[in-house]
Amino acid sequence: MALFEAHHLHKRFADQVVLEDITLSFEENQISGIMGPNGAGKTTCFNVLTGRFKPDRGQVRFDGQDITGLPPRKIAGKGIARSFQMMNLFDEYTALENIVLALPEVRARGFSVLHDLSNDSGAQDRGAQVLARIGLAGREHALASDLSYGQRRALEIGIALAAEPRMLFLDEPTSGLGMDATAILAELIGEIRKSVSIVIIEHDMRFLFDLADTIAVIHWGQVIAQGGPDELRDNEWVRASNLGALA
Numbered sequence: 429m430a431l432f433e434a435h436h437l438h439k440r441f442a443d444q445v446v447l448e449d450i451t452l453s454f455e456e457n458q459i460s461g462i463m464g465p466n467g468a469g470k471t472t473c474f475n476v477l478t479g480r481f482k483p484d485r486g487q488v489r490f491d492g493q494d495i496t497g498l499p500p501r502k503i504a505g506k507g508i509a510r511s512f513q514m515m516n517l518f519d520e521y522t523a524l525e526n527i528v529l530a531l532p533e534v535r536a537r538g539f540s541v542l543h544d545l546s547n548d549s550g551a552q553d554r555g556a557q558v559l560a561r562i563g564l565a566g567r568e569h570a571l572a573s574d575l576s577y578g579q580r581r582a583l584e585i586g587i588a589l590a591a592e593p594r595m596l597f598l599d600e601p602t603s604g605l606g607m608d609a610t611a612i613l614a615e616l617i618g619e620i621r622k623s624v625s626i627v628i629i630e631h632d633m634r635f636l637f638d639l640a641d642t643i644a645v646i647h648w649g650q651v652i653a654q655g656g657p658d659e660l661r662d663n664e665w666v667r668a669s670n671l672g673a674l675a
Contacts, residue, residue: 429492431456431625432477432508432595437486439476446472448649450486454595454627459617461640462629469649471599474629478510478597479503490595509593511584511601519573523564523583526572527555530590555590562586562616578609582616595625602632610635637661 430453439447
């Protein structure tokens with residue numbers, strides 16, 4: 429049994445069918461990818477898998493538990509974290525404060541702007557460890573707004589990692605990044621995969637094919653191809669599409 433499974437997912441908005449009979453599985457200790465052209469239903473699928481949208485039909489299971497339709501907060505509590513295509517950072521806080529606020533023990537007690545996190549040495553140390561893990565050691569006290577775009581992307585991943593997930597969903601992590609920053613991000617994800625199972629939705633096919641163990645291709649709201657990068661390069665549909673050229 430895979431760590432994460434989705435079976436026969438359907439989702440429509442008014443008269444528009446966006447997902448039709450989507451079945452996916454993501455194995456533990458692997459990087460799984462989701463790709464497809466614009467408008468294919470990738471983002472809607474991602475949002476259904478992570479609880480932002482409830483499917484009209486179908487089932488989502490994580491580690492054997494039915495999590496279909498649970499709100500994102502409860503899904504996160506079961507060990508699933510995600511980043512967003514549009515970054516969600518507290519720009520007026522430092523990099524370290526952004527991480528500390530995401531730590532489970534800080535979330536559990538509730539956060540107040542009146543609480544002085546600087547007195548919590550344990551949380552500070554754990555936050556610094558996360559920053560070091562994502563390549564931001566030495567930037568603990570920099571405001572999030574002062575970080576480079578690539579560093580902000582890394583910080584968002586760090587916030588997700590601070591929750592100590594078993595599975596991390598990344599939504600278009602290379603969006604807006606140049607070649608150098610994309611290469612750094614690839615190294616970071618390659619390091620993270622040693623301890624966290626990862627699912628990536630990505631428009632940069634070269635990036636995805638270089639990292640992923642398995643990839644699902646979604647088009648017209650359906651899974652039209654699945655397999656490893658080499659299999660998909662040889663897939664007739666993928667080769668006939670612009671995705672094949674990009675891969």
